[in-house]
Every structure is written in C-alpha cells, then in structure tokens.
Amino acid sequence: MAGKIALKQLTRSDLTFFQHQHEVLQAGHQKSINLNQDVFVGALFPALPDTPEGRSGYLGMDLVLLGPGIHTALRLQRKIVKRSTYKNWRLNGELVPKAAAGARFDPLQPGDFVVFDFSGNVFPTAARLLFVAAAVPEDATLHGILAERLGSRKMIPLDSSELGSLIDAAALPDSHPALEFTLGEAIEDAALGGVAGVERLFRRRSGTTMDQEALQRARLRAEAVGREGEALIDGWLALQARQGVIRSHRWVSDLNAVAPYDFSVEDAAGNTIRLDVKSTAGPFERTLHISMAELQEMADAGRRYDLYRVYALEAGTARLRIAEDMAGFADSLLHTFSELPEGVTPDGVSISPAVLLFGPEIEIRLPEDEED
DNA sequence: TATGGAGGTAAGGATCCACC
DNA sequence: GGTGGATCCTTACCTCCATA
Numbered sequence: 001m002a003g004k005i006a007l008k009q010l011t012r013s014d015l016t017f018f019q020h021q022h023e024v025l026q027a028g029h030q031k032s033i034n035l036n037q038d039v040f041v042g043a044l045f046p047a048l049p050d051t052p053e054g055r056s057g058y059l060g061m062d063l064v065l066l067g068p069g070i071h072t073a074l075r076l077q078r079k080i081v082k083r084s085t086y087k088n089w090r091l092n093g094e095l096v097p098k099a100a101a102g103a104r105f106d107p108l109q110p111g112d113f114v115v116f117d118f119s120g121n122v123f124p125t126a127a128r129l130l131f132v133a134a135a136v137p138e139d140a141t142l143h144g145i146l147a148e149r150l151g152s153r154k155m156i157p158l159d160s161s162e163l164g165s166l167i168d169a170a171a172l173p174d175s176h177p178a179l180e181f182t183l184g185e186a187i188e189d190a191a192l193g194g195v196a197g198v199e200r201l202f203r204r205r206s207g208t209t210m211d212q213e214a215l216q217r218a219r220l221r222a223e224a225v226g227r228e229g230e231a232l233i234d235g236w237l238a239l240q241a242r243q244g245v246i247r248s249h250r251w252v253s254d255l256n257a258v259a260p261y262d263f264s265v266e267d268a269a270g271n272t273i274r275l276d277v278k279s280t281a282g283p284f285e286r287t288l289h290i291s292m293a294e295l296q297e298m299a300d301a302g303r304r305y306d307l308y309r310v311y312a313l314e315a316g317t318a319r320l321r322i323a324e325d326m327a328g329f330a331d332s333l334l335h336t337f338s339e340l341p342e343g344v345t346p347d348g349v350s351i352s353p354a355v356l357l358f359g360p361e362i363e364i365r366l367p368e369d370e371e372d
Numbered sequence: 373t374a375t376g377g378a379g380g381t382a383a384g385g386a387t388c389c390a391c392c
Numbered sequence: 393g394g395t396g397g398a399t400c401c402t403t404a405c406c407t408c409c410a411t412a
C-alpha cells in the first residue's frame with residue numbers, strides 16, 4: 001500500500017472510540033479519534049480543504065483495525081468529519097462495539113499508540129489502523145520504540161521506510177500484524193507469484209493462519225487493483241480516441257480473461273498495437289510480473305506490444321509510464337529460457353521496472369463520467 | 373511576555389429506539 | 393403517542409505551545 005502514514009499517541013478522549021473505554025474511562029461523550037490539523041491536513045493531505053470532499057467535511061472510510069497484540073483484522077466502515085465549527089478532523093461515526101471487537105481493545109490506555117496508514121493521494125478513502133498497547137506483551141518493545149520516536153509531540157507523519165525501520169527494530173514475533181506494514185510490498189509480490197516476495201516472507205514469517213489471511217487479502221486486493229487499472233486505461237484510451245491520438249481500442253481481457261494482452265489499439269496511422277496493463281497502488285519501482293504466455297505474445301515480431309505501467313492507483317486517478325515495443329526484450333528472455341533442460345518451462349518472470357525503457361510519466365485523471 | 377492557534381476534555385442538546 | 397434511556401453530534405472552555 002502506498003499509504004500516507006502517521007503516528008498518534010492516544011488520549012483519554014481518543015479512546016472513547018471504543019465502547020469499553022467509553023464506559024470505563026468516563027472521558028466525555030465524544031466518540032472519535034482526533035486527527036491533529038498539522039499532520040492530517042498539513043503533512044498528509046494539504047490539498048484536502050480545496051477539494052469538494054474536503055469542503056463537504058465528510059469522508060466515508062473503510063477501516064481495517066489491526067492489533068493491539070496478535071489479532072486478525074477487524075473491518076469497519078466509519079467516517080472522518082469536520083463540521084464548520086470543528087477545529088480538527090475527527091475519525092467519527094460510531095464507537096467500536098464490544099459485540100464486534102470482543103475484549104481485544106480493552107488493554108488500550110491513554111498514552112498508547114495508533115499508526116494510521118491512509119489510502120488516497122488527495123483525500124483519504126480507506127485506512128489501516130495499527131493499535132499498539134503497552135499492556136500487551138507482544139507490543140511492549142514496539143510501544144517503547146514509538147514512544148521514543150514521538151518524543152513530546154502528540155502526532156507526527158512518518159514515511160513507510162522509517163516506519164519499517166521502527167518495526168524491524170522491535171523484532172516482533174512473526175505473526176504480529178505490524179509486519180504487514182513492513183512486508184506489504186513482499187505480500188503483494190508473493191500474492192502475484194513473485195519469488196522475491198515469497199523469499200522475504202519465508203525469511204520473516206512462519207506460515208501462521210494470519211499469514212494466510214494476509215496473503216488472501218493481498219491477492220484479492222491485487223486482483224482488484226489490476227481490474228481497476230485496466231478500467232482506468234479503458235477510459236483513458238477512449239479519451240485518446242476522441243482526441244484523435246488513436247483511432248480505436250478494444251478491452252480484450254474484459255471479454256476473454258485468459259488473453260495474453262489486455263487491449264488492442266489501432267493507432268492514428270492504422271497500425272495495430274497490443275498492450276498489457278500492469279497496475280499497482282504502490283510506487284513505480286514495485287516489481288512487475290509477466291506470464292510466459294504474455295512473453296510469447298510480446299515476442300511476436302509481426303505486431304507491436306507495449307507495456308503500460310500504472311502506479312499510484314486510486315479512485316479515478318493514477319500515473320502511467322509506457323514501455324513501447326517489448327518484442328526484443330521478450331525475445332531475449334525466451335532465448336535464455338530455450339537453454340533450460342527439456343521439460344522445464346518457467347511460468348513467468350518478475351521484472352524490476354528499472355531494466356525496461358519506460359517513457360515519461362503521464363498523469364491520468366478522468367472526468368467523473370469516464371470512470372467505471 | 374502576550375497572543376493566537378491547536379489539542380484535549382466535557383457538558384448538553386438532538387435524535388433514535390425500545391417499551392409501555 | 394408518550395416516556396426515558398442510549399447514542400451521537402455540537403460546542404464551549406481549558407491548557408499548551410509556538411511565535412512575535
């Protein structure tokens with residue numbers, strides 16, 4: 001996940017977000033977690049006040065709650081609101097009921113931590129929340145490290161690499177949900193069949209039931225991202241056709257899921273180009289995977305085959321870089337594979353985008369009527 | 373040191389819903 | 393329909409801190 005990350009120390013009133021603490025702490029009627037202005041808007045979403053969503057003061061939100069300690073993810077729908085009279089945005093809506101959460105959040109006390117990982121570039125559309133409680137033995141080391149990092153401040157932004165370093169330093173047990181933050185890229189890679197991701201997970205994790213759940217979530221997410229990326233390119237190509245940049249296009253994989261390419265495009269000169277879309281919500285550099293069938297199709301010298309790298313993908317927006325005419329590259333790989341012993345055939349390859357010749361970045365932002 | 377902005381807390385009003 | 397409790401939302405006020 002290419003998230004915007006923040007670390008916050010929980011106050012008494014923040015903990016009223018949970019039914020148990022709301023009853024026990026008697027910390028007022030507020031049922032929300034305060035999102036400090038300087039971090040939530042200033043550091044993470046500076047353009048938010050200028051968006052219709054920001055002006056509406058209402059952001060619907062899918063939440064995945066992780067921790068404290070070792071628990072499976074709890075999914076909820078809540079909202080982040082800011083009325084005109086509010087000073088801060090607040091994660092609000094409804095407290096987390098005991099019926100849904102059991103006793104897992106009961107150990108949380110004022111002074112404990114929550115790590116927010118928001119999805120969304122301009123405004124948040126979803127978030128993962130990792131709760132870290134001093135009273136939970138599995139969290140104790142990480143709690144100390146986060147306390148030292150936060151110092152006297154109440155809420156700070158973090159980048160993913162720094163969060164990864166903090167979590168690594170805590171030497172958490174293999175099944176701790178915080179590892180989803182450091183191993184998210186590896187999980188996505190493994191879900192797509194990447195060898196590097198599998199190796200990294202194998203080194204760090206021990207195949208618990210939580211791993212299966214995380215992997216399944218990553219697989220479903222990767223599929224959804226792939227589909228969303230193709231839909232976005234479909235809309236973008238339609239726009240290109242209307243502007244006369246291309247004559248027409250056809251979304252082939254929408255009709256035939258096993259097709260070795262995603263789109264067939266007729267350019268302005270009437271040439272047919274096949275193209276495959278590789279999408280990620282993460283950064284451009286994330287490893288991409290090409291199947292053997294796609295490689296063979298690429299190597300067909302009679303027709304141009306382009307690779308579309310869609311990244312930083314989120315609702316209706318993404319960035320795109322295009323590697324044109326992959327035939328030579330695919331041909332060289334297939335030549336290498338021909339040296340393998342008879343009866344041995346690779347299923348596909350994992351490729352760092354750095355080894356391909358990509359064109360400049362194109363920002364894709366479709367008008368609302370182009371989405372879907 | 374004064375001031376203003378932001379964070380945290382708590383009081384009270386509005387609304388919903390179960391029960392009679 | 394009336395009543396009362398639970399829940400949710402709004403707002404006021406206190407405290408802290410950065411800045412001039």
